[in-house]
Amino acid sequence: MYTCGIDVGSVSAEAVILNRQDGKFEIVAYIITPTGGDSKEAATNVFNRALEKSGLGASDMSSVVATGYGRLNIPFATKNITEISCHARGVVHYFPDIKTVIDIGGQDSKVIKLDSKGNPIDFLMNDKCAAGTGRFLEVMARALDIDIRDFAKIFAGTSQKVDISSTCTVFAESEIVSLIGHGVAKNSIVKGLVYSITGRIISMVERVGLEGPVCMTGGVAKNLAVVSALEERLNLKIKVPEEPQITGALGAALLGYPKE
């Protein structure tokens, strides 16, 4: 029995096609694509591409579950469920014992607390501000003229950091330009930026109440600098799925199956 989960975020859209057979789940296909300016079009596009990759048709799907900020604009979805429940379900699929989920996406971040059965019992989402999200890192990488994929290596290899005082993405960019102008080493700025993100996330984690084990999801979980900094600050090891960006779509696909 096949289901499809579609996660339409502000920056990227993902689709996961899942098959359940003999009680076991198998990811048949997944796609990650930029959302662009039209979330409806992005959802249709990512769905069609996932079908193409899987060799299946839309009629093969027993359900299509939509999540993410664009979930309400997907007319062909059979259900819509928030990313809170979907990320929780996706994480529990990989790591059944997780108690705290940290999801950092393109323009928002959230912390979700789970009970012993993997049910979300509390959550916090960031407010109107994109600071501390993937967008923040992209803007800063551009300002530094550094490939964002090099952040992990730089973070690990640099001992000095510069505190970035601005909490706003726009003002932080100005601050960085000013620091560069004053001859501050870019590597130190990178380190400072990563700690700046972790500071915002940690205050959210503390509000919800930290309980391990912890899992990180979302595109920013691929940035090992952020993962390392969070591990350091939280003093614990953080689990990251193999492809953290599809966790929401995977959770949506899993929730597409009838209740057990």
Place this chain on the structure above:
Amino acid sequence: MGIAENIKENLKLKIQNNLDRNYIRNILRIIGKRPVLAAYGATFSSRSDKYLNIATIKSISCSYNPKNTVAYGSLFLPYEMFHALDLAPFLPEVMGGFTGGLGIADRTLKEASARWYTPDLCTFHRSASGAVELDIFPVPNFLICSNLACDAAQKTFYMDAKKFGLEDNYYLIDTPYDNDESSIKYLAAQLESVSVDICRKSGKKLDIRKFKKAIKLSNEFRQWAIKASDIRKELCMYPKGFDGLNFILPFHGLAGTKDAVDVYKTMYFELNGFLKKQKRGNIKNTGIRRIGSGGRTSVNNVNSININNSNPSSGNGNAGSDKVKKILWLHLKPYYNNNLFNLLENNNYKVVFEEISNVYWPVLDPEKPFESLAIKMLSHPLNGSVQNRVNAILKMAKDFNVDGVIMFAHWGCRHSNGGARIIKDSLKEQDIPMLLLDGDCLNKNNSSEGQMLTRLQGFMEIVDARYQY
């Protein structure tokens, strides 16, 4: 859209296009005439809503009538005093809320901003201040405020007093922290002193019989409000258009009048009728057993939440959607058009009670009017320690057997939002989930509806998953 809604929309448009005190006064003079009011009232499907709207129009019309002695009052004052002094009360904070519903808050907030009112001040006060500056609100003769709970009123009222040259007619009633004998005496003395001074300035004698009468009427309204609340402990279906969060004006500003008695008496009988229908129709809030944290279902059993007007029981096998989930609402709500309550309603979530409808004061003694009114003020759960509020909330949550609590964290409302963590933790100890929903009651530009809906839907998914089918 029903006839009542149509009329309201037309009135809204007229006011939006004619933001002028005199225009508003003329509109109110027309719709305040008995036959017009009766005809308007007949367009409401809910009798409670009808009496609410009629009482509201009457009250506001009085305050716009230049023949009346008008007194601005802050929300948590005992309005029995106003009516005993023959003052036409005007509550700027409540009317500030109306600017949201009328679609003029953008303009009033802009005006406040231009006049240097700080943007972290609550929008009820900011919008009211902007409306005063734009000469939309009626001209007062007196301004009476207290520092009970909300500390914004004492400053904004003083600014208003300065604008109207009424600094000598501005009264700040200092409300003590503790609820004890010395506090009652101190507060009662202030209430009496203010009353005497207002009478002197109005050229009238203080008439204690009017105080006694107002307090007797207040006791009667209190009794009906409690009876109506008791009905709501069992009620899952409500008249169309009924919203407990709309009754701030009669609950506070009309205390001490027959109008408040009529509103709550009507509410009681209407809701009692619905309760009888509910029982006959066997519409129960049972059948789905609620289990504690030790026995929740697995995370697989999440319902699909409906935001659109579709049947929530869409045959997806998730019976949790069919159960009516009962919510206690804390603080207030966005008064501009929004989809929050559609989302709740379409997914079988019902706000069964709200904090602002809680009768928190004892029966008042008409023989000791000032002392009684002081007791009323000091009894407010928002006065004194936050534990007072926590205790009141826990009692409401238990009395109404709620499935969850939603606290709307209105921007700038420090007295409410400051205690959020303590309230949430206290509810958690009772295994009651709480959603702290950040937003702004008036300024839609200060909150994202998409984010609010996601939080609300996420909370509903959490509550739904707690039930075994």
